[in-house]
Amino acid sequence: MEHFTRAAAKEFGARGISVTAVGPGPMDTPFFYPAEGADAVAYHKSAAALSPSSKTGLTDIEDVVPFIRHLVTEGWWITGQTLLINGGYTTK
Structure with a gap:
């Protein structure tokens, strides 16, 4: 995603279009937990608490x-x- 964002910014910048990717931390959504195993869910919850x-x-x-x-x-x-x-999730 990072490389795509940089390439798109380079391509569209001349037209005055800025391109930025946003990477949120783990979010409590209906789509997050069903895709994860029980161990991964427990890890994200414990790491997020820190x-x-x-x-x-x-x-x-x-x-x-x-x-x-x-x-x-x-x-x-x-x-x-x-x-x-x-x-601060990535500071752990």
Whole structure:
């Protein structure tokens, strides 16, 4: 995904189109847990609980929306990046 994002940003940048990928942390959705085995679910829940900034342990859509809004309205200079919005999940 990162390489695709960079390539798309390079291709569309000349037309004034910015391309940014957003990587949220594990989210509690109906689609997340059925695709994972019991061990993976337990791991994500325990690792997410260690996230220093997370309110619930998992990424909430309400945590991601303000960032997306910023990208759409004022983030024209941000392009070719994959940004992780995960409450510190990757700092563990």
